[in-house]
Amino acid sequence: MDMIYSVALIFVSILLIGKGSDWLTDSLIPIAKRLGVSGVSIGLILVSVAVSLPEILIAVYTTLKGFSDITLGVILGSIFVNIGLMTGLSAIIRPLKVTKNLILRDGVFSLIVPILVLAVGMQGKITRAEGFAFVLLFVTYMINVFLQEKQKTSEERSQDVREVEVSLDLLGFDIGKIKSGWISFTLGVGVLLAGAQIFGSQLIDIAEGFQINQLIIGFTLGAIGPSIPNIMAAYKAAKRDMGEIAVSETLGSNIFTLLVTLGVTAMIAPITLSAQWITFDLPALLLLSGMLFIFTITKRVISRLEGSLLLFGYLVIVTMQVLLAL
Numbered sequence: 001m002d003m004i005y006s007v008a009l010i011f012v013s014i015l016l017i018g019k020g021s022d023w024l025t026d027s028l029i030p031i032a033k034r035l036g037v038s039g040v041s042i043g044l045i046l047v048s049v050a051v052s053l054p055e056i057l058i059a060v061y062t063t064l065k066g067f068s069d070i071t072l073g074v075i076l077g078s079i080f081v082n083i084g085l086m087t088g089l090s091a092i093i094r095p096l097k098v099t100k101n102l103i104l105r106d107g108v109f110s111l112i113v114p115i116l117v118l119a120v121g122m123q124g125k126i127t128r129a130e131g132f133a134f135v136l137l138f139v140t141y142m143i144n145v146f147l148q149e150k151q152k153t154s155e156e157r158s159q160d161v162r163e164v165e166v167s168l169d170l171l172g173f174d175i176g177k178i179k180s181g182w183i184s185f186t187l188g189v190g191v192l193l194a195g196a197q198i199f200g201s202q203l204i205d206i207a208e209g210f211q212i213n214q215l216i217i218g219f220t221l222g223a224i225g226p227s228i229p230n231i232m233a234a235y236k237a238a239k240r241d242m243g244e245i246a247v248s249e250t251l252g253s254n255i256f257t258l259l260v261t262l263g264v265t266a267m268i269a270p271i272t273l274s275a276q277w278i279t280f281d282l283p284a285l286l287l288l289s290g291m292l293f294i295f296t297i298t299k300r301v302i303s304r305l306e307g308s309l310l311l312f313g314y315l316v317i318v319t320m321q322v323l324l325a326l
Contacts, residue, residue: 024053054192055261067204083256087234088309138255162300291309295310
């Protein structure tokens, strides 16, 4: 009976997260339409933040409650979900085209950041100072985005504005649309916070009540649940032959999650990494990130076969996680 109750609350919280994200991102669309020359860059960063916001809220909540293993599972698992499900499944639906600008803007960073996290994590701990350094590095990423923006033509900027608007419009659930504005923004933030709090509390209850490995809880349910609206958005983008949105959201979200979410949680409480993290989890993160980067630079198209490989890699890593936890 307790499990049914927890599952029901998980389902409700996912709906709240999706609807909160929808109202919040809808309120950002008018901002995107008024963006100036460098404002497109702000819009691109807003998309990355919007995609990753549920994860950071859940990660902060579980960290404050003292369940750091769930937090680590959510952070790492969301990266794998983005690559394996959001990009991999989208590429299987329709091959995803990738522009040179996307590779230079996000692709390189999405490979460098996992290498950095692995290098820092080899010592077995991520300190508050290192977490702060991760957040500062995100500022470097934003500067890179702005510099890339300045080199574009007005036509390219207009195309970016359209992509930002579509990305924001696709996020969240379509039901219960309301007029964009301060009301949708306020409701979105409130509902998203409530959903994240309920979801995080249920992850803790399941881990404690059913004696399930905390890392596995975070890595699977904790990562997949909040990502469902983003996976749906990537699916809709792929169906519209706008596959670059799925890749852009994946790369931008991964960078934000590793630098900001991981950085902020480390600043709240230093993160201790187990031997499994050092010997398997972080190397697997680098491997899958490397695969995605290679697929983006070869012919600038992620094919159905490559999408299948990303999905297969994700499933193998999840399976290995479960087996290692037994």
